Amino acid sequence: MTERDAEATAPCTDAARARLVTAYEACELADLARTAVPIGEHELNPDGTPRAPGAVLADAARVLAAAQRFLEAAVVFERVGGADWQLVGDVLDVSPRTARVRFAMSEAAFREELLPSEGTGSGGAAGEASSLRAHMVREPLETALDLDDWVLRHEDGDSDLGTAPVSGGLVQRDPRRRTGKPS
Incomplete structure (x- = not known):
């Protein structure tokens, strides 16, 4: 294996993995928000009221939940990158203690996902989301390539990405460093 091959297969840093999860959450948020823009031909009654009361509200709630996941992922990325709770609190306009209470569990969950899998999984939607995030953390290149495709499909042509x-x-x-060789 050449040095270039080793670099191509070397695992990403923890901060890069955290940034990748942040990118994924941003992608999910963008897709959810984008689906709320079109107004379906049969969505409204002739008087302009909704044909399916609560549908737009449910869409908005899904966007809000995705925005919360994006924020949590961004905090984890900053923390893994070395930010202290003071910085997180300052950016979010809360006390460092409030920031820690609000986001410490998200950071702990991410750090746990970095550990080798024990083969135990939880069921249900929460288990599926955790499994997906764990996959993103353990297989970052596959996730990054999928996100490359997403970005290129949604490119407006006004930037050279x-x-x-x-x-x-x-x-x-x-x-x-992983093999103990001096750098």
């Missing part, structure tokens, strides 16, 4: 707008920015661990 290149062919790897997500995967190209991921920082990988130095493979020599």
